[in-house]
Amino acid sequence: MIFSPRKDETEHRCIGLITDFGLSDPYVGQLKGILAKKAPNCRVVDISHDVAPFNVAQAGFFLAASYEHFPEDAVILAVVDPGVGTDRRIVCLQIGDRLLVAPDNGLLSIAMKQTWKDLRAFDLSRALEAPKKVSHTFHGRDIFAPLIAWLALGGKPENLGKEVDPAELVSHSWANPTITKGQAYGHVLHIDRFGNCVLNLEAGSLGKPESIRMVSPAGGTLAYVTTYADMPEGEPGLLEGSQGFLEIAVNQRSAAKRFGLSMGDTLELSWED
Incomplete structure (x- = not known):
């Protein structure tokens, strides 16, 4: 099992969340329920769940403006994913010790452009193999939440997927x-x-x-x-x-x-x- 926790697990990294799920549906609650089940001792901070539906640029701004206000080892998930269920990649951007995880649709591009620190990027699409049951329309709950919990408990992105050149990640004109x-x-x-x-x-x-x-x-x-x-x-x-x-x-x-x-x-x- 890809996301099997270590028996000597002692890390409890802070988790930040950005989504376009809103609060009138059960989507945020289900995502956070997975986090509570798999990483119960990790603090979860809601940055925003009111990103306009499908607005990757707005989510990218929220992420770029927010991640530095989190602890230096925080794990931040940003899920605005119009391409959910397609062959788009799941990627992780490592900035210092912080991990930013998102679909590879340009969401990470503003944060990547703005930072002065060394960057590393990883293709974590192998996370798709982990769950026994996956909804093709709700990877936030079924794929991203278990992945984020695993990272927050000390999982290393390099142990899940190959390192890639950050310049290979999807970018858009609104980031440049x-x-x-x-x-x-x-x-x-x-x-x-x-x-x-x-x-x-x-x-x-x-x-x-x-x-x-x-x-x-x-x-x-x-x-x-x-x-x-x-x-x-x-x-x-x-x-x-x-x-x-x-x-x-x-x-x-x-x-x-x-x-x-x-x-x-x-x-x-x-x-x-």
Whole structure:
């Protein structure tokens, strides 16, 4: 059995969870039930289960913004898996001692691009062989949960699957914005409950211009500010948000409504360099 625990098991690594399962169905509870059964002494932290359905980019942002806030040996599972049941791989990205596990659909690409630490990647698709019964539509419960429990109890990814070049993992354009002199093409990764629009542009990546013009998909001038209060009430700006990425905001209003922005939108910004 691939996931047989060691008899001298003493490790109890923290587990983090990101899914698009929501909380109105039993899916999260079933996944966590498997974790409680197989790794009862491991702390489980819910990062979010409200990723928009099938939105790999949003999940990738949540993962990249969150993993460094966990213990250095944490194991984090991110399951947004439109290709569940197909031949897509199950992969693990090792950043320092942390393990990030996800389907190989681009979900890991922002975290992989953002880190300064040495990376290792492993193909853990062999985990598909472990369970006696597998639902072809719910690998989160039947494949990923037992795998995560095994890793949290001291299992080593190199003992399950071969190491692969991190550059071979699936990536998408939303993980790789284009920035040139005085111009950037970005992507709206997330819109938070306040209407702030988080972009795939890392904090500081544009320098410190006084103002920025949004060329598309909506026009408008954005003051480059440090805090929300630096903008007059109802006025827009661009600032370095708490998650390490630039965000378009309107003081005490919704930037998404102001500019008609949605998750997945691409936009062009320009400024005097």
